Amino acid sequence: xxxxxxxxxxxxxxxxxxxxxxxxxxxxxxxxxxxxxxxxxxxxxxxxxxxxxxxxxxxxxxxxxxxxxxxxxxxxxxxxxxxxxxxxxxxxxxxxxxxxxxxxxxxxxxxxxxxxxxxxxxxxxxxxxxxxxxxxxxxxxxxxxxxxxxxxxxxxxxxxxxxxxxxxxxxxxxxxxxxxxxxxxxxxxxxxxxxxxxxxxxxxxxxxxxxxxxxxxxxxxxxxxxxxxxxxxxxxxxxxxxxxxxxxxxxxxxxxxxxxxxxxxxxxxxxxxxxxxxxxxxxxxxxxxxxxxxxxxxxxxxxxxxxxxxxxxxxxxxxxxxxxxxxxxxxxxxxxxxxxxxxxxxxxxxxxxxxxxxxxxxxxxxxxxxxxxxxxxxxxxxxxxxxxxxxxxxxxxxxxxxxxxxxxxxxxxxxxxxxxxxxxxxxxxxxxxxxxxxxxxxxxxxxxxxxxxxxxxxxxxxxxxxxxxxxxxxxxxxxxxxxxxxxxxxxxxxxxxxxxxxxxxxxxxxxxxxxxxxxxxxxxxxxxxxxxxxxxxxxxxxxxxxxxxxxxxxxxxxxxxxxxxxxxxxxxxxxxxxxxxxxxxxxxxxxxxxxxxxxxxxxxxxxxxxxxxxxxxxxxxxxxxxxxxxxxxxxxxxxxxxxxxxxxxxxxxxxxxxxxxxxxxxxxxxxxxxxxxxx
Amino acid sequence: xxxxxxxxxxxxxxxxxxxxxxxxxxxxxxxxxxxxxxxxxxxxxxxxxxxxxxxxxxxxxxxxxxxxxxxxxxxxxxxxxxxxxxxxxxxxxxxxxxxxxxxxxxxxxxxxxxxxxxxxxxxxxxxxxxxxxxxxxxxxxxxxxxxxxxxxxxxxxxxxxxxxxxxxxxxxx
Numbered sequence: 077x078x079x080x081x082x083x084x085x086x087x088x089x090x091x092x093x094x095x096x097x098x099x100x101x102x103x104x105x106x107x108x109x110x111x112x113x114x115x116x117x118x119x120x121x122x123x124x125x126x127x128x129x130x131x132x133x134x135x136x137x138x139x140x141x142x143x144x145x146x147x148x149x150x151x152x153x154x155x156x157x158x159x160x161x162x163x164x165x166x167x168x169x170x171x172x173x174x175x176x177x178x179x180x181x182x183x184x185x186x187x188x189x190x191x192x193x194x195x196x197x198x199x200x201x202x203x204x205x206x207x208x209x210x211x212x213x214x215x216x217x218x219x220x221x222x223x224x225x226x227x228x229x230x231x232x233x234x235x236x237x238x239x240x241x242x243x244x245x246x247x248x249x250x251x252x253x254x255x256x257x258x259x260x261x262x263x264x265x266x267x268x269x270x271x272x273x274x275x276x277x278x279x280x281x282x283x284x285x286x287x288x289x290x291x292x293x294x295x296x297x298x299x300x301x302x303x304x305x306x307x308x309x310x311x312x313x314x315x316x317x318x319x320x321x322x323x324x325x326x327x328x329x330x331x332x333x334x335x336x337x338x339x340x341x342x343x344x345x346x347x348x349x350x351x352x353x354x355x356x357x358x359x360x361x362x363x364x365x366x367x368x369x370x371x372x373x374x375x376x377x378x379x380x381x382x383x384x385x386x387x388x389x390x391x392x393x394x395x396x397x398x399x400x401x402x403x404x405x406x407x408x409x410x411x412x413x414x415x416x417x418x419x420x421x422x423x424x425x426x427x428x429x430x431x432x433x434x435x436x437x438x439x440x441x442x443x444x445x446x447x448x449x450x451x452x453x454x455x456x457x458x459x460x461x462x463x464x465x466x467x468x469x470x471x472x473x474x475x476x477x478x479x480x481x482x483x484x485x486x487x488x489x490x491x492x493x494x495x496x497x498x499x500x501x502x503x504x505x506x507x508x509x510x511x512x513x514x515x516x517x518x519x520x521x522x523x524x525x526x527x528x529x530x531x532x533x534x535x536x537x538x539x540x541x542x543x544x545x546x547x548x549x550x551x552x553x554x555x556x557x558x559x560x561x562x563x564x565x566x567x568x569x570x571x572x573x574x575x576x577x578x579x580x581x582x583x584x585x586x587x588x589x590x591x592x593x594x595x596x597x598x599x600x601x602x603x604x605x606x607x608x609x610x611x612x613x614x615x616x617x618x619x620x621x622x623x624x625x626x627x628x629x630x631x632x633x634x635x636x637x638x639x640x641x642x643x644x645x646x647x648x649x650x651x652x653x654x655x656x657x658x659x660x661x662x663x664x665x666x667x668x669x670x671x672x673x674x675x676x677x678x679x680x681x682x683x684x685x686x687x688x689x690x691x692x693x694x695x696x697x698x699x700x701x702x703x704x705x706x707x708x709x710x711x712x713x714x715x716x717x718x719x720x721x722x723x724x725x726x727x728x729x730x731x732x733x734x735x736x737x738x739x740x741x742x743x744x745x746x747x748x749x750x751x752x753x754x755x
Numbered sequence: 756x757x758x759x760x761x762x763x764x765x766x767x768x769x770x771x772x773x774x775x776x777x778x779x780x781x782x783x784x785x786x787x788x789x790x791x792x793x794x795x796x797x798x799x800x801x802x803x804x805x806x807x808x809x810x811x812x813x814x815x816x817x818x819x820x821x822x823x824x825x826x827x828x829x830x831x832x833x834x835x836x837x838x839x840x841x842x843x844x845x846x847x848x849x850x851x852x853x854x855x856x857x858x859x860x861x862x863x864x865x866x867x868x869x870x871x872x873x874x875x876x877x878x879x880x881x882x883x884x885x886x887x888x889x890x891x892x893x894x895x896x897x898x899x900x901x902x903x904x905x906x907x908x909x910x911x912x913x914x915x916x917x918x919x920x921x922x923x924x925x926x927x928x
Contacts, residue, residue: 109920110920113791113794113795113835114920114921114924116791116835117788117791117792117795117901117903118900118901118924119897119900119901120900120901122924129923130920130923130924131923131924132924134900368918368919372919373919373920407919407923408919409919409922409923409927412907412926412927412928415923451926454926505899505900506899562899562900564899
């Protein structure tokens with residue numbers, strides 16, 4: 077803790093005392109990664125999301141896709157999930173006009189807690205339940221340089237939650253990228269949105285970017301009042317602001333301050349597929365120091381995230397979550413062949429025990445980690461990374477009368493190893509093969525451990541939900557072989573990825589269909605979060621993209637996913653919303669075609685998802701119902717009025733006015749018109 | 756069936772096209788990437804930068820490459836924060852007043868490298884043999900993909916080093 081205190085003191089002292097005045101005018105600067113220059117240099121995106129070390133996307137030792145700023149601009153989308161859903165292996169469940177969940181390689185469900193979402197390496201998912209409220213992310217599409225999508229576990233680098241994948245949203249760097257834009261969008265469902273991004277520079281000393289965004293729309297129409305109560309729906313609206321500042325304190329020392337705030341309201345499905353109107357406030361502050369020292373790139377950072385989530389339908393349920401993360405890291409190329417990263421992370425995570433606010437559940441995690449990338453020959457490189465998380469759980473306060481738990485049950489320590497290993501073999505100038513192994517740890521969330529206790533009154537019976545301090549972390553292990561192929565003669569590239577993944581101690585969500593404690597004369601029945609068994613998955617992803625003469629571009633991908641359940645004896649997976657074999661679509665495909673010529677630009681995307689199943693709820697009891705296969709056609713046409721001003725019309729689901737994609741609200745066709753200024 | 760046959764021919768033709776066209780060096784791209792690499796030097800150059808384009812007038816390949824480099828640089832090639840111009844020079848005439856030397860193909864790399872080292876100039880070539888031998892500090896090729904190789908001993912010999920992030924993305928020997 078002393079080290080952390082000293083780091084905090086140094087960081088805040090520098091910020092407050094104006095360390096910036098020490099900055100010199102040398103041409104040598106400590107580098108926060110200048111993605112733009114490196115991308116122009118190597119003619120391909122550069123990433124740090126694979127190992128924590130800068131790497132060319134093509135030689136990263138993990139399977140990943142990168143969405144560029146140009147892709148985002150041409151997407152015609154007003155949210156990130158729409159863009160992600162066009163990649164191989166990504167499944168998007170749309171619950172409403174402002175709410176959706178993203179799954180990487182199967183296992184998607186309402187409020188899926190398997191995915192780690194970051195902005196510039198800072199977690200932005202809601203840590204109380206480990207899910208991502210995409211509408212609450214404090215980032216505007218116009219300020220995103222690239223979205224890095226790592227498939228499979230990567231918790232050896234990023235820690236808990238990075239089990240199905242990692243989505244790192246990298247914004248433009250105010251020091252290197254002068255991004256200024258203003259966008260106004262209107263559309264069907266009475267959509268209205270405005271985004272502003274402005275970069276400021278004070279010479280080489282201080283660079284800042286601020287962004288502001290707001291949007292609203294009407295909610296999709298409810299076609300089944302028996303499934304979704306009208307009171308559970310509200311018109312989605314979002315408001316967010318962020319500040320990203322970089323100060324060059326000395327030629328070797330750089331400080332970065334990131335502050336963000338967001339507030340959104342939407343209607344969404346909870347993990348048990350019951351809809352609620354939800355309000356979510358988030359606030360985050362991060363301070364980091366980067367020192368280009370003789371012993372490598374030293375980085376220290378500390379950030380705090382706060383979220384306040386109100387479940388409007390459930391009266392008194394307000395989740396207050398606070399996360400503090402402090403990290404120190406050294407990244408060093410020790411010799412021409414080897415790069416090593418050593419890091420230590422501390423995390424404190426707490427939430428109130430709700431809806432009876434009589435206590436709080438919290439944990440502290442200490443996580444040392446190490447990574448080594450080695451160039452074995454001119455064609456072969458190897459990467460190994462390992463991390464150990466030691467989680468100390470605790471509970472302050474008392475429990476509601478119906479909860480049969482004691483605080484001593486929370487005196488628990490969970491220790492878990494994560495590991496990543498990859499071999500990259502560049503067989504020819506055009507062929508790269510990748511063999512990878514990953515072991516990720518999905519920690520129980522605070523809500524599962526004890527942040528959520530509720531007495532539920534159904535029409536004919538009552539049941540109480542409690543946390544479970546004994547729940548075990550899920551371990552996700554992925555074995556994969558990939559082949560990337562450049563096709564320069566036809567200006568294209570392609571890949572094939574084959575993987576086998578196991579999940580042990582899969583976590584289940586409580587429902588009245590799976591009583592953990594039967595009622596007695598004095599006790600109502602109890603249900604809680606629990607481990608429900610194991611699961612296997614085999615999958616195939618293949619994708620290709622390229623450009624054609626006369627301004628044409630194309631991309632296509634196909635994903636096959638097969639999940640096999642291995643339930644624990646006596647466990648009904650449907651009763652725990654854990655029948656992933658049934659709820660994961662087996663086949664998905666995307667096809668994109670675009671053209672640019674003169675001032676015009678046009679793009680179209682076709683998406684297909686095969687049939688799968690979802691959980692309708694009747695009197696609190698889940699069952700399975702078939703969701704038919706569906707196809708979406710999206711498109712965008714843009715015209716450059718001037719070099720700075722673009723007008724665009726885009727549409728989502730142009731082929732159908734309404735498509736059933738879940739047991740929730742049918743997804744409606746949406747049309748947007750936008751005017752964008754860039755300078 | 757006709758439709759399938761047509762697609763089969765198209766795919767077959769594309770595969771043939773793959774096999775038929777070997778990759779050729781692109782001098783204009785090479786010099787552009789070489790210039791951009793200079794921006795990742797510690798205490799590197801900024802603004803207007805003159806590159807000495809070293810050639811051997813007795814070797815046609817060298818002269819042709821010199822001409823191609825000079826054409827690419829033209830009256831000033833903007834590369835990131837730098838504006839590059841070129842100054843042709845023969846090995847015997849290597850002197851200061853330039854920020855770096857670009858060694859054309861077919862040169863006596865040892866002699867040109869030694870002259871560059873004597874003037875503390877970073878030496879760049881499209882031929883990785885130059886770097887492997889230690890005569891050059893850096894080699895840059897862009898076809899079929901960008902490859903940058905740096906000889907650390909040669910770099911240290913003239914007192915230059917590259918920024919950490921850049922070093923992690925290139926090949927060092």
